[in-house]
Amino acid sequence: HLAVVTNKGALYTCGDGSSGQLGYDWNEDMGYTTLRKVSLPGTTVKVCCGLSSTACLLSDGSVAFFGGNNAKQSITMLKQCTFIDIACATLTDLFSAKTASSGVYFWRSPTPKLHLKVDACDCIEALLGWPVTYDRALSEILFLKQTLPCNKHGLSHYAEFYGQKQFSDLTLKLKDGDFPAHRIVLFNNSAYYKKLLTESADFQFTDMTSHDPHTYRNLLKYFYQALVKELSWQDLLNLYVLAVNCNENEVVEYTFRRLLDKLDKENIDEITRVAKSKELSALLAECNAQLERMLQPTNNETSSNQESDATKTNQNDTESTLHIRSS
Incomplete structure (x- = not known):
């Protein structure tokens, strides 16, 4: 009806x-x-x-x-x-x-x-x-x-099935072993798998050995809404690169925001290097903007020191002039 x-x-x-x-x-x-x-x-x-x-x-x-x-x-x-x-x-x-x-x-x-x-x-x-x-x-x-709760990750029923063979109807081949997956979860939460399963649903195995297994498991955790632990900036960066390559826009947006929150002077050079090498223009732009913000205090301090030196020079010139007139 x-x-x-x-x-x-x-x-x-x-x-x-x-x-x-x-x-x-x-x-x-x-x-x-x-x-x-x-x-x-x-x-x-x-x-x-x-x-x-x-x-x-x-x-x-x-x-x-x-x-x-x-x-x-x-x-x-x-x-x-x-x-x-x-x-x-x-x-x-x-x-x-x-x-x-x-x-x-x-x-x-x-x-x-x-x-x-x-x-x-x-x-x-x-x-x-x-x-x-x-x-x-x-x-x-x-x-x-x-x-x-506001944060959906780690609190979905899907998380109950992460890595579990129960009701698994698809096997993902990873470098470190097989991962029992569930078509319904991947179809609903992954743009890549939704297209793949729409085009053909007959296959039982998918080869993902070309990807880093740790990073790919983090991607699967996102699909299963099971990201219960805080990821390091290195893991976030790797997950962001993988999501961009797989056109997983929701994961791209999620990791991009979290990665920006972790940008600091200790990791910005490495993140900038990866952004350049992988041609990640959005991330590179944010890194450059952050670098400029980090350099602003130094620039302001330099300008302040220059103004202070100029003031001292003017004071010395004035004192010299007064001394000459007094003489």
Whole structure:
């Protein structure tokens, strides 16, 4: 089914409404391609379509939910918190909503009840419909209220699968050994792998032995959102160079900012040298600007000393003139 929101916040739906997912009484005689307005107690900010259900975020912070229960028309309002965003797992009736206090709640059709218990491997349910091995028996789907920090790295469910063979469906060949990877993670977080997997999904191995294994593992940690340790400036520089070569723009931006924070008089010469040799124009420009800022105190001190010497010379000349006149 399809749901659209107008610029005035009105919701319209069409398609199969046999499970109540359209928000109004529907039968096959009404057709599947005619948009009809859904009556809601407020204006719609965002809408998400599940497999046979629909969730709408309203302007007052409530969520309207309907469908998934074979009812012709049954709209349930979720008002336990003030919500600011909603999301839906593809090809499922699994929904989540974020509150103004950065809490995240999960629920699923046909029981639109917010749940407060979770297991770390519950993310597997959200992967249903994507090209990844799925075994429902591994998760009983218990959900938990969870606080979202500002920094996403090291706190994602993806991090649970970093370097793990569980559900791995792709092997990366590195110089220091094989790395068990997961297509869904790489597809969602890597521009390079997204293109590669889109063009062909038949391969089981990828040769990455041309790259430094330590640096490439740091890149993979970024994809898995598992960068829990602070990287040294050397590691950041190597990761930045690798990301530029692989056209991973998000990683480039991340490492670029972190690298600038670590620029100092001890490492700027080496970073400038690498920037020149690798033709990294943006990094080179920042290094040159930083060098100028570092030299400014020296230049100011030199100017101050010159002015001081000139003042002393003028004073000596004045004293000499007075002495001559006195004589």
